[in-house]
Amino acid sequence: MRQRGLTVITRIQADKVNELRSLLEAIGRDINENPVVSFASFRTVHFLRWVILDETTINEERIAAQLVLSTNFDGKLIPHLEDLCSSNLDGLFQIYSHCEGAPKEKFSQHLLHYLKKNRISIPAFYRGTAGRKVAQIHQEQSLWKKIQGLLQGSKSENGDKIKTKLFDEIKKDPSFAWAFSPYKKEFNQQFGGITLRFQALAVLAALLALIIILPIPSYIIPTFLFLFLGGWWIQLRVLEKKDEEAFIAARQDPSEVAVLMKKEDFKVQNQLTHLVEIKPGVIRLYTLKFVLWAINLLASRVYNKGNLAGIQSIHFARWVIIDKGRRLLFFSNYDGSWESYLGEFVDRAAVGLTGVWSNTVGFPPTKNLIRNGARHSAEFKAWARFKQIPTQIWYSAYPTSSIKNINNNTAIRQGLIKKMNPEKTKEWLQRL
């Protein structure tokens, strides 16, 4: 089943910001037991957060405080909204009563329409556990646990015998009946890369055909493209030079960082909410949009098996552009510590994130859009902390599972019912 992302952004009533903040903070402090939102009753949610974006001024224009809801969910949008609104109508009604234009009467359909109306598009979305529903992730974890129990105290035998025995034991347990129906990967997980290459070829071929067929001299289109891209590049280089001269490294304020640290490292996963102004001008905005489009394409077609260019610690991440192209918002749910997450970014994916964030204010100096930037490791991390904002509510449906655990569990489940030669069986057993 496909996982999707929902981002809803609503303006908070000016006099109710602090009230809302205390409400959200109180819920966030006690995700499991709070009386307002029962997160456990959501059926479609992997991760969910509510974040307040404080009032601010950009270019002398006031931007009111806003509330952002961000979820990663299974299936289609409407059933997800129904899940949100019906399972926790009271809680959501109470939260949204602080926002402008929220329904006055407590009907789940009204709330659903309100959320749907204020939904914004997600130009770049990444999934590390593509294809698996929340329930499946839980089931497969329980299968792993079951196998651990079965192996405990078992006598040493050859590999094939061990596997057969596990199969028989699990087969006996009716609560694992689901494990015997095969699980298929998403189409794009298997063929996304190949089809993408074909599509790219097709686009090139179409361009070529256009050059040949159109009744204009054949040099016109290439020349036009060359001038357009060349002009774009020159403009970008000019902007980069200017930015480099004006660059002042962000200085971390230990007390501000301490506020963020207070909420970190309670689960296997951590979260990041990062908000930054986009540099002024169309060149920057459209460069950013193009980079996000490209990242999204690669994320959905190639990097859809829990491995983003060598980073195997991201469950879900997204970039959204808000405030009419003025600010860029980044959300991420990742395994491990902030330091290791940002470190992996720098060490393995500096090009991609420099391509995105070089278009935003305060980012370390870049060259040709994707060079340097995040490779200024210390400056980049300082900037990332500087632009990080506190997340009031953050929920994970499986707080003790790492991406690798989840993906390994799926492979165990798939292998259990597969006939294997001794060599493959040997490999499969190493996963246990």
Add this chain to the structure above:
Amino acid sequence: MATKTVSMELQDIQGLLIRSHKEMSYAKYFMAHITEQEKAKSWLSDIIPEITDGISKPTDFRLQIAFTYSGIRKLCNAKMFGFVVEFEQGMATDFRSRVLGDLEESAPQNWEWGGPNNKALDFVLMVFAPSEQRLSQKHEETLSLWTQNGIEHIISLDAPPNPHGKEHFGFADGITQPVMPGLSKSDLPENTVSQGEFILGYPNGYDQLPATPLIKEINDPNQQLPASKESGYRDFGRNGSYMVFRQLEQDVEGFWKQAKEGTKQIGKEESACIYTASKMVGRWPNGKPMTEDPENESSFDPKEKYFLYLKNGDKAGHKCPLGSHVRRTNPRDVLPDNKPEASVEISNLHRILRRGRIYGPPLDESFSAEKIKDLPNDDKKRGLHFICFNANIARQFEFIQHMWCNNTKFDGLYNDPDPVLGIKDYRDRSKKHDFTIQADPVRQKIYGLTRHVEIKGGAYFFMPGLKALKFLSQKDVTN
């Protein structure tokens, strides 16, 4: 990535960063609290000529000094910019307790020094001497000078000789150290780590200068500090380094009991507990890497310290388990999700210079695991004064401790922390942890790990260069 070599200003770098003073068998660390700024400055000024630099190797004794953030604030009224956040916040914060695993008995509230219930720690004077007599002489002399100079003595920690080079569980320790280029001792490229990973003012693993504490030019009217690239500032940090100091107390009997219990769990005779313990460590007691001989403690050729995992065909951990202590603390060429060369490169962004020494008497003078494993604890305290240097505490020391040692999810594992440190997962403290020994046809597991290393004290220090020390000792750094 080629490591850049820049000529080092050894005369300005404190000696402990360059060498571990092994010839000095005895060491003592005097912790202090400053009560009067002016007097303390004058003591500091008097002692600077005795501080050992990176060139000289005096034979009577060697002295090094390092300050906590509060110590630096007490000696310098002007604001400094650009210390790493970890140093400013200190080791004893709730966040760091989670990250470092300093919980329950090891919580800073229970520490003997450096914690919130102890006297505020401002600096440590580290004395290395060839004899006990020289050491105690220096100790007495220093304490009497301190009482006259507005400095309160908090605690002195002893580090006796360690002729076997072993830690108290009975295993050889301190075998692999990163080597900086440009020093008299050179090493293989994979173990050569950029100077700026350990000393401020030199290019680091990213070929950039590490963040360094600066001070406004007007606050250094005599221009004692080196110039900074940032105009208007002088560089306080140059030739300095961050020093992590943690007192780790070891329950030797408990460790071996667990090894015996684990040995039974994997279906072996209790007497094979050295095998199990060695699997946990990743080396045999004599230092022989598991990758070189996974079954027996054969003799250890020092060249084998350059062992690699992938190269030895041990990706799966059948020789050296994925979760063993040495594999976690330095994954070398087998960092998950990386090609071997990239893995070495990235591993080297998380290295530390270790300068720790053991404390307390060994359970058996021979330090032999064979003997120690069956001995009950006596009433003496013993452990390791863990000391290490790095230029970025969060990326180096804390990263190793948090993401590699304490992380139960390391390298795709599910529920396995470092089996030697045995730190419980702060995320679910009621949970029992495992140690997995990867094997054919299927892994073996030891359940119910317990903790046998507790923290008794700790702090983050900054060990300044000698010019920076002179600046601190100067009278008129005020405005």
